[in-house]
Amino acid sequence: xxxxxxxxxxxxxxxxxxxxxxxxxxxxxxxxxxxxxxxxxxxxxxxxxxxxxxxxxxxxxxxxxxxxxxxxxxxxxxxxxxxxxxxxxxxxxxxxxxxxxxxxxxxxxxxxxxxxxxxxxxxxxxxxxxxxxxxxxxxxxxxxxxxxxxxxxxxxxxxxxxxxxxxxxxxxxxxxxxxxxxxxxxxxxxxxxxxxxxxxxxxxxxxxxxxxxxxxxxxxxxxxxxxxxxxxxxxxxxxxxxxxxxxxxxxxxxxxxxxxxxxxxxxxxxxxxxxxxxxxxxxxxxxxxxxxxxxxxxxxxxxxxxxxxxxxxxxxxxxxxxxxxxxxxxxxxxxxxxxxx
Amino acid sequence: xxxxxxxxxxxxxxxxxxxxxxxxxxxxxxxxxxxxxxxxxxxxxxxxxxxxxxxxxxxxxxxxxxxxxxxxxxxxxxxxxxxxxxxxxxxxxxxxxxxxxxxxxxxxxxxxxxxxxxxxxxxxxxxxxxxxxxxxxxxxxxxxxxxxxxxxxxxxxxxxxxxxxxxxxxxxxxxxxxxxxxxxxxxxxxxxxxxxxxxxxxxxxxxxxxxxxxxxxxxxxxxxxxxxxxxxxxxxxxxxxxxxxxxxxxxxxxxxxxxxxxxxxxxxxxxxxxxxxxxxxxxxxxxxxxxxxxxxxxxxxxxxxxxxxxxxxxxxxxxxxxxxxxxxxxxxxxxxxxxxx
DNA sequence: GCGCCGCTATGAAACGTTTCAAAAACTTGC
DNA sequence: GCAAGTTTTTGAAACGTTTCATAGCGGCGC
Numbered sequence: 058x059x060x061x062x063x064x065x066x067x068x069x070x071x072x073x074x075x076x077x078x079x080x081x082x083x084x085x086x087x088x089x090x091x092x093x094x095x096x097x098x099x100x101x102x103x104x105x106x107x108x109x110x111x112x113x114x115x116x117x118x119x120x121x122x123x124x125x126x127x128x129x130x131x132x133x134x135x136x137x138x139x140x141x142x143x144x145x146x147x148x149x150x151x152x153x154x155x156x157x158x159x160x161x162x163x164x165x166x167x168x169x170x171x172x173x174x175x176x177x178x179x180x181x182x183x184x185x186x187x188x189x190x191x192x193x194x195x196x197x198x199x200x201x202x203x204x205x206x207x208x209x210x211x212x213x214x215x216x217x218x219x220x221x222x223x224x225x226x227x228x229x230x231x232x233x234x235x236x237x238x239x240x241x242x243x244x245x246x247x248x249x250x251x252x253x254x255x256x257x258x259x260x261x262x263x264x265x266x267x268x269x270x271x272x273x274x275x276x277x278x279x280x281x282x283x284x285x286x287x288x289x290x291x292x293x294x295x296x297x298x299x300x301x302x303x304x305x306x307x308x309x310x311x312x313x314x315x316x317x318x319x320x321x322x323x324x325x326x327x328x329x330x331x332x333x334x335x336x337x338x339x340x341x342x343x344x345x346x347x348x349x350x351x352x353x354x355x356x357x358x359x360x361x362x363x364x365x366x367x368x369x370x371x372x373x374x375x376x377x378x379x380x381x382x383x384x385x386x387x388x389x390x391x392x393x394x395x396x397x398x
Numbered sequence: 399x400x401x402x403x404x405x406x407x408x409x410x411x412x413x414x415x416x417x418x419x420x421x422x423x424x425x426x427x428x429x430x431x432x433x434x435x436x437x438x439x440x441x442x443x444x445x446x447x448x449x450x451x452x453x454x455x456x457x458x459x460x461x462x463x464x465x466x467x468x469x470x471x472x473x474x475x476x477x478x479x480x481x482x483x484x485x486x487x488x489x490x491x492x493x494x495x496x497x498x499x500x501x502x503x504x505x506x507x508x509x510x511x512x513x514x515x516x517x518x519x520x521x522x523x524x525x526x527x528x529x530x531x532x533x534x535x536x537x538x539x540x541x542x543x544x545x546x547x548x549x550x551x552x553x554x555x556x557x558x559x560x561x562x563x564x565x566x567x568x569x570x571x572x573x574x575x576x577x578x579x580x581x582x583x584x585x586x587x588x589x590x591x592x593x594x595x596x597x598x599x600x601x602x603x604x605x606x607x608x609x610x611x612x613x614x615x616x617x618x619x620x621x622x623x624x625x626x627x628x629x630x631x632x633x634x635x636x637x638x639x640x641x642x643x644x645x646x647x648x649x650x651x652x653x654x655x656x657x658x659x660x661x662x663x664x665x666x667x668x669x670x671x672x673x674x675x676x677x678x679x680x681x682x683x684x685x686x687x688x689x690x691x692x693x694x695x696x697x698x699x700x701x702x703x704x705x706x707x708x709x710x711x712x713x714x715x716x717x718x719x720x721x722x723x724x725x726x727x728x729x730x731x732x733x734x735x736x737x738x739x
Numbered sequence: 740g741c742g743c744c745g746c747t748a749t750g751a752a753a754c755g756t757t758t759c760a761a762a763a764a765c766t767t768g769c
Numbered sequence: 770g771c772a773a774g775t776t777t778t779t780g781a782a783a784c785g786t787t788t789c790a791t792a793g794c795g796g797c798g799c
Contacts, residue, residue: 062785063786072749074750075748075749075789076747076749082788088746088748105512106785106786107454107784107786108786109450109453109454109459109786110785110786112450112786113451114754114786114787115787115788120493120514138470142497148510150495151493152492153478154482155482156483156486162486168446169489171446172448173461174448314682338682341655341679341682341683343682401754405755414780415755415780416758416780416781419758422756427776427777428777429777448754450754450756451757452756453756453784454756454783454785455758456757456758457757740799741798742799743797743798744795745795747795748791749789749790750789752789753787754785757784758781758783759781759782761778761779761780762779763777763778764776766774767772767773768772
């Protein structure tokens with residue numbers, strides 16, 4: 058099957074290649090009649106223009122890359138939808154790279170994206186040791202926007218949610234209800250967001266005069282339902298038990314809740330639980346989850362818009378957007394019940 | 399910032415462009431020493447080769463397209479993971495097109511993918527009226543694999559799950575428990591999978607001498623939690639009420655269960671519920687959901703493998719793979735409780 | 740009928756790579 | 770030291786598009 062080119066179309070329509078190219082890119086300067094015959098020729102032939110050749114002559118790639126290290130989390134699905142919406146609006150495709158957190162794979166995919174000369178890259182989390190890779194890419198001229206993560210500096214775009222505030226919100230809520238011994242089920246602390254949520258939470262707890270039990274200051278590599286279940290077991294096995302548990306995302310919280318209830322405990326009477334992200338399923342849980350809400354879709358949308366602006370607008374201004382999180386109270390939190398102990 | 403080309407590298411390393419190209423593509427035919435100096439030159443310059451130019455000379459695009467019309471459903475996240483795993487394994491990128499079911503957008507994205515000359519396209523569902531678009535693409539030589547959908551014919555690859563069997567499984571389970579009046583909460587019936595699930599379910603129900611209440615044979619455009627909640631309201635409002643409800647996916651089922659319980663009914667005593675897909679959250683539901691399980695990850699993986707085989711293997715054989723679904727029984731189903739009525 | 744003008748159409752160069760036939764640079768063995 | 774190999778390198782053509790300076794074509798006013 059011989060490949061169809063603009064030349065075949067030109068021949069068929071009885072015009073030159075230049076004219077076909079004009080018809081494709083600036084139809085307004087081509088005579089009505091000519092345009093029609095070119096259109097007809099393309100339809101009959103089933104011509105689809107070659108983006109590679111196009112790109113070679115200077116056109117920008119109509120694609121952006123989206124790096125997601127944690128695709129299981131419905132939170133990121135929402136982010137994706139925001140990104141997709143903005144990208145689609147502008148006529149761009151989204152290349153999703155979601156390999157579960159292997160830094161080597163991440164590098165390989167970044168390299169591929171760069172070879173493709175995608176218009177830009179949106180990153181939700183940077184794999185261990187890969188931040189240098191990103192800064193090198195930026196130096197070579199590739200627009201990069203950090204999503205859901207405070208940017209390193211002013212010379213770069215970023216969209217984020219104030220995680221310190223989010224952690225504080227959770228802590229204040231629990232302590233406000235009267236909890237005095239609390240637990241934290243966190244993700245890897247070298248991930249800025251986890252560190253921030255922890256620090257905000259800790260501040261609130263200390264300010265309220267409560268204590269984060271040292272045995273219950275947990276950290277898990279993966280922030281999954283499974284990890285949450287394990288966390289619950291560890292908490293139950295500890296010497297001293299908390300009356301409230303803050304989980305750094307809803308998946309963990311769901312796992313914690315599930316395991317706790319399976320073990321015969323009551324939520325919120327025995328353990329109050331606060332999650333993070335407010336994913337759609339938080340409402341559907343056995344005990345609907347109190348959670349810190351983040352505007353996931355908006356996050357993705359604004360990030361993609363920033364990226365595309367940086368990619369196409371000469372006088373683009375870098376911008377650091379920070380959203381404020383919001384506490385959504387549901388049934389999984391309540392005051393501690395002394396009698397239950 | 400002037401663009402770096404292979405020529406700059408050649409100059410810096412003191413060799414010809416041909417040699418640099420060789421170093422990149424067939425390092426084994428280049429002398430050790432030359433290779434080293436080229437490598438050094440590339441590193442110093444920060445050279446990244448241009449995939450567009452490469453593709454123009456015959457190389458295949460290292461990307462495949464994945465069309466998902468229903469990205470909210472965690473089921474598709476799992477499919478994606480399978481696809482990504484297979485693609486990554488083979489060194490491919492995945493372009494995800496997930497715009498929520500608008501056929502016009504779908505066509506636009508397909509066009510972009512085709513212009514990019516992606517190695518192939520994986521489609522999980524075909525938007526209304528777009529099947530012709532797909533067959534035209536195939537005619538032009540673009541490999542297309544239908545995922546999770548019985549293919550039209552033998553001259554095309556496909557991977558699917560037997561949805562008729564899945565529906566039957568649900569029907570047999572419920573009728574086997576003694577339910578005699580059942581409801582169906584389905585998605586759009588012009589989607590093959592929904593039609594199939596319905597027909598399998600119907601067969602089982604009729605074989606068992608039970609009846610699908612005419613008032614409770616529901617069909618919703620979107621298969622979401624929200625639609626499920628609405629379904630529950632409709633079922634409760636109907637003249638005659640079922641004792642069991644089969645939902646064509648877990649999102650619907652979760653919504654139904656939630657609304658039912660919110661309205662003060664008990665699951666499974668008042669209403670037994672069966673879902674479909676067995677998403678991770680089915681276990682976490684208020685009442686853990688009985689569901690028909692599909693091997694989502696495997697589906698995506700095999701589909702991508704088929705696609706890549708078709709894209710790269712001269713003597714590729716088309717193949718239609720059909721997986722068998724499996725019933726996972728949890729707390730949301732039980733025998734009908736006469737006293738409750 | 741001429742010179743101009745405004746539209747349209749043309750075609751060659753350029754984009755950054757790969758390929759491949761041919762040249763160059765080495766090795767051998769004698 | 771030379772012929773015959775063998776290994777390595779070379780450079781020009783090709784890929785499919787866009788761009789842009791230039792050419793062609795009508796019509797118009799005089």
